[in-house]
Amino acid sequence: MTSLLQEWDDLPAVDHHCHPLLHLNTKLTAIDLRRPFTEAIDDNVIREHTQHSVAYRRALRILAAELGCDPTEEDVLGSRNEVDPVEYANRLLKKSRTGLMILDHGYAGGEAMSPAEHSATIETPQLHVVRLETAAEGLVASSESVTDWLDAARSMLRDAVDGGAVGVKTIAAYRAGLQLLEPDPSRAAADFKILRARAAAGETVRLLGEPLCHTLLVAAAEECSRLGVPLQVHCGLGDPDEDLALANPLGLRRLFVEPRFANLKVVLLHCYPFHREAAYLSSVFPNVYMDLSLAIHLAGQDGARALEEALGLCPTSKLLYATDASRFAEVYLVAAVLYREALAGALGRLVDSDWLTRAEAVEAGRQVLSGNAERTYQLIAP
Numbered sequence: 001m002t003s004l005l006q007e008w009d010d011l012p013a014v015d016h017h018c019h020p021l022l023h024l025n026t027k028l029t030a031i032d033l034r035r036p037f038t039e040a041i042d043d044n045v046i047r048e049h050t051q052h053s054v055a056y057r058r059a060l061r062i063l064a065a066e067l068g069c070d071p072t073e074e075d076v077l078g079s080r081n082e083v084d085p086v087e088y089a090n091r092l093l094k095k096s097r098t099g100l101m102i103l104d105h106g107y108a109g110g111e112a113m114s115p116a117e118h119s120a121t122i123e124t125p126q127l128h129v130v131r132l133e134t135a136a137e138g139l140v141a142s143s144e145s146v147t148d149w150l151d152a153a154r155s156m157l158r159d160a161v162d163g164g165a166v167g168v169k170t171i172a173a174y175r176a177g178l179q180l181l182e183p184d185p186s187r188a189a190a191d192f193k194i195l196r197a198r199a200a201a202g203e204t205v206r207l208l209g210e211p212l213c214h215t216l217l218v219a220a221a222e223e224c225s226r227l228g229v230p231l232q233v234h235c236g237l238g239d240p241d242e243d244l245a246l247a248n249p250l251g252l253r254r255l256f257v258e259p260r261f262a263n264l265k266v267v268l269l270h271c272y273p274f275h276r277e278a279a280y281l282s283s284v285f286p287n288v289y290m291d292l293s294l295a296i297h298l299a300g301q302d303g304a305r306a307l308e309e310a311l312g313l314c315p316t317s318k319l320l321y322a323t324d325a326s327r328f329a330e331v332y333l334v335a336a337v338l339y340r341e342a343l344a345g346a347l348g349r350l351v352d353s354d355w356l357t358r359a360e361a362v363e364a365g366r367q368v369l370s371g372n373a374e375r376t377y378q379l380i381a382p
């Protein structure tokens with residue numbers, strides 16, 4: 001089989017969607033290390049089963065090769081817990097050949113470094129996106145009405161982009177689902193009243209339900225369109241909270257066809273198991289892009305197959321590299337190794353079966369790893 005893996009050895013990737021690492025001063029337990037390699041939050045699953053997933057078995061071997069130890073959980077943990085954590089994190093990130101991290105600081109699955117700590121500790125260059133729902137929750141208490149709140153959210157997005165944010169990320173999939181209909185203003189007003197009362201009582205404000213989440217999503221999409229920054233939309237797997245049946249990107253059709261969103265770039269994150277749907281959307285609509293982050297390091301060979309399936313319809317100019325890594329340096333390295341392997345395998349097979357020439361496949365890989373993100377996020381002067 002055609003091997004393309006070494007073709008991109010010197011090419012640093014743009015990881016267009018990942019999360020910050022946790023503070024580096026803690027020693028990892030087996031349970032800690034298993035958590036980023038499963039969607040499960042049930043401790044019984046993590047204690048009894050996660051270590052038997054093929055994704056975790058492979059992760060241990062990748063890490064053992066890096067640490068020079070036996071590929072057992074015990075040895076990997078023992079070796080990594082002995083070394084200087086800052087040097088180790090930077091070494092693994094360097095090994096992952098990540099040239100730029102585009103971070104969503106809104107989630108890390110634990111005690112994450114702040115943006116300032118992160119950029120001071122991690123040597124890899126970093127940019128960030130705004131996590132829409134989290135930021136908008138912070139604006140509820142100071143807003144009198146839904147209209148006020150949406151105005152404040154729009155203004156927050158403008159300020160964030162002025163301050164260097166390169167995109168906006170929405171988690172509407174697990175707060176309301178992605179079946180995007182015209183939100184009902186009276187239901188939105190009623191829900192907002194309840195949320196505001198909670199904020200006034202000092203309770204946690206958690207944005208939930210279609211009326212408010214979809215009203216906010218539409219407003220943010222208009223603002224992103226105006227600002228020229230991509231809207232990252234969580235689709236498919238990625239949070240055990242969500243109803244996966246509602247996380248299909250086909251429900252976002254309004255964003256792709258309504259004239260007011262004509263300039264909106266939508267990047268569909270994760271996508272699996274809806275990667276075929278995402279590939280279809282990417283192939284049909286000019287400003288839709290997709291990635292396979294998370295699926296690649298969670299779904300074993302199925303992640304690699306998903307990448308190959310995506311390239312059935314999705315033009316190679318529309319697939320972006322991302323890991324969705326979070327928490328520990330190990331995840332960034334494992335996800336990167338597996339992603340490059342999956343990409344090389346998929347493109348190599350396309351060469352073997354005469355869909356692409358070798359030169360076309362090599363160039364396609366370069367675009368997936370960095371060129372597509374550079375264009376989509378306007379990281380280089382046009």
Ligand SMILES: [Zn+2]
Pocket residue numbers: 017018019104324
């Ligand atoms: Zn993410």
